[in-house]
Amino acid sequence: MRIAFRILVVSLGLVAPLAAQQPVVTGVQVDAHAAHGLPAELSAAAKDGIAWVGYSIPVLGHFSDNDGETLYLEGSRDGGNWDSDRQQFDHVNVLLRMEKGAVTKLRMATPNRKLDTGGVKFVWLEGVSQDESIREFVSLANNASQERKVRDASVMIIAQHESPAATSTLISMATTGDSFVREKAAFWLGAHRGQDGTKALLQLTRTEQDEHLRGKLAFDLTLGKENPAAIDELIWMAKNDASPHVRKEAQFWMAQKAGKRAAGELRQIVQNDPDRSIRRSAVFAISRLPEGEAAAQLIQVAESNKDPDVRKQAIFWLGQSKDPKALDYLTKLLRSN
CATH class of the missing domain: 1.25.10.10 (Leucine-rich Repeat Variant)
Structure with missing residues (x-):
């Protein structure tokens, strides 16, 4: 799967205070309103067609992206040069492409990125809680009929949430999901959830019965900061x-x-x-x-x-x-x- 964004979990550099700011969207009028239940909002957004739905979440660590460049949500074109200096943000915009009530694509972008939907409807939701957001992505990740790239991205997005509930959710997914979800959840516990994530991996290495997944855990243990345990x-x-x-x-x-x-x-x-x-x-x-x-x-x-x-x-x-x-x-x- 093509990862369309970069995550930085270091604390160095300038962190821009653009929390929960509605993004600039070109070419279409934005339907911005307070969210009244995330699942219902997603279903309603593109009941009879296609729409992009976005909202903001606080992230664990910092998030970096192509500063100021336009993100083209439809098609393969993407703006930006990853060699340039980039700001870091403590919030990120989560973007879901809806088609006939189903999620078909996921993206994330820093608050300062302009969005181009290619003329597709765009809905911006205010007031989506982290718990509600996490639950939505758990549902997507655990849906075996969903495309793997959407399931993969769903687990990764869960890991970005600032809330401690993201860690406990990933631990649950790493122990009770199907093999695909367990593998992805364990990876993000090691890569992005700090000492609590590493502690969970240390338990999984002794309890996971699937030797293929246990072998993956050896790599996951190397992803966090130096930890003697x-x-x-x-x-x-x-x-x-x-x-x-x-x-x-x-x-x-x-x-x-x-x-x-x-x-x-x-x-x-x-x-x-x-x-x-x-x-x-x-x-x-x-x-x-x-x-x-x-x-x-x-x-x-x-x-x-x-x-x-x-x-x-x-x-x-x-x-x-x-x-x-x-x-x-x-x-x-x-x-x-």
Whole structure:
């Protein structure tokens, strides 16, 4: 799915106070009024045709978009240059395309972006609560007959809400939804809901029964800010999870996240795990460590591991390295033979 917006969760830079401001819409007259029940408003907006419906929500962190550029809601054209400096906002405009009572597209935009609907009716709703908004997107995400891109975007939009209810909602979705929803909800818990999101992931790694989703959780644990408990859990998963698939995923991501600590843990796995495929995958994970550390660890494995297959694997990855130590070691190895 094409992500049509960018999210910043850092607190640096200017945050513009354009909360709940009605956007400028070109080409059509805006029907702006107070909302009287979001589901009813959405159904009524395009009962006999097509309409865009928008409203504003406060976001967790800050939201950034193509400053001042026109967003073309119909067709594939979009304004903006992502290389330019952009303001950050504490509110965002949520935009839903309705056709005959059904949501067919979702967009988000900063309050200062002009909107072009291509002549399609535009309805702006005032006073939509966060709880009401979250409930609407939960309904869309859980609707298995809805297009996947709409379900995907719905989970992401839930995660942007400032309300703590967004976190508890995502936790519920990550534990009770279908596999598609559980995967998306877990991702956004890690990517955008801070320490509370990470805490929820730490519980999911021990309770999720689907090994494919458990493997995804290893990546999700790397998405938040540095958290020692997340690193501890990656290491535990890499060494102890019942699924070889999950152990391999955890090995890879701990190499990306845990640095020197990962090196020692991976070397233990290479040395001691009874499963040869796990030992081989740990060698690959070692090769993903920072360059200087990777070569040093691979050389140790190549020189000392008792499994000839694992030693060959280490030599192979040394051959892919650009570290001078790797070249020196391989040159000496060739000369000795």
